[in-house]
Amino acid sequence: MAISTSHLFVFLSIAAIFAPSALATNYTVGDDAGWKVGVNYTEWAQNKTFYVGDNLIFKYPAKDDNVYDVTGGQFHNCTIPTDKNATNTGHDVVSLTQPGRKWFISGKEGHCAKNQKLVITVMAMAPASSPLPGGSSSSPPPPPPPPPASGATRAVISGKFGLVAMVVGILGVMIA
Ligand SMILES: [Cu+2]
Numbered sequence: 001m002a003i004s005t006s007h008l009f010v011f012l013s014i015a016a017i018f019a020p021s022a023l024a025t026n027y028t029v030g031d032d033a034g035w036k037v038g039v040n041y042t043e044w045a046q047n048k049t050f051y052v053g054d055n056l057i058f059k060y061p062a063k064d065d066n067v068y069d070v071t072g073g074q075f076h077n078c079t080i081p082t083d084k085n086a087t088n089t090g091h092d093v094v095s096l097t098q099p100g101r102k103w104f105i106s107g108k109e110g111h112c113a114k115n116q117k118l119v120i121t122v123m124a125m126a127p128a129s130s131p132l133p134g135g136s137s138s139s140p141p142p143p144p145p146p147p148p149a150s151g152a153t154r155a156v157i158s159g160k161f162g163l164v165a166m167v168v169g170i171l172g173v174m175i176a
Contacts, residue, residue, distance in 0.1 A: 024053040026093075029104075029118060034059040035067065037111050041118040050122045054096045058104070062090030065116075066107045069094065075103035075119060078112035099124040 027048065030039045035058040050056075058067045066086035068074075074081060086107045087094075096102065099122050106116040 024055060025051070026055045026057055028057045028059055030059075035065060035106070035116070036060055037106075037114045037116045040115070045118060045120050048120075050096055050120050052096055052099055052122060052125050054122075056094040056096065056104075056118075056120075058087070058092040058094070060090055062088060064108070065090075065111070067092050067094075068105050068107045070103045070105050072101060072103055072119075075105060075117055078105060078117070080105075080107050096122045098122065 027050070029035055030041065030044055033039045066088035068081055068084070068086045070079070070081055073079070094102075094104075102120050102122055104118045105112040108116075
């Protein structure tokens with residue numbers, strides 16, 4: 001019984017290492033105000049960090065509004081795209097699939113000019129360990145958890161990852 005409980009803890013510890021990469025955040029654009037004229041979406045976005053895998057949800061009365069995914073130029077000039085359709089369900093879910101800038105505007109007459117527009121920067125998935133200086137924009141998969149090992153090996157691993165790895169190591173020693 002004790003051993004299987006320890007195994008469970010080891011499993012959960014390993015899961016904890018990978019969990020930050022697997023969790024997606026759903027953001028309701030404008031929070032309770034939703035998607036409409038009169039909300040400052042620059043302010044709404046400025047204290048948030050968006051990652052690949054997160055979702056934006058645009059909520060509005062479907063008959064009153066819509067959402068266009070646009071280019072930076074279209075965003076700045078409030079140009080309605082002619083080569084694509086707006087989403088207009090009133091509950092539009094936009095998956096953030098790539099790092100970089102993303103621009104959205106309302107396609108309703110005059111709304112974009114009244115600043116019903118949103119620009120965000122999508123970050124690549126947060127790395128599980130310290131980022132390397134000058135690293136590429138694509139993040140490598142997190143390294144596998146180390147086997148139960150000496151303190152010297154564990155000491156070179158830093159931060160949150162190191163803490164979890166240490167727990168795995170200690171529990172591994174308890175099982176052995
Ligand atoms: Cu609008």
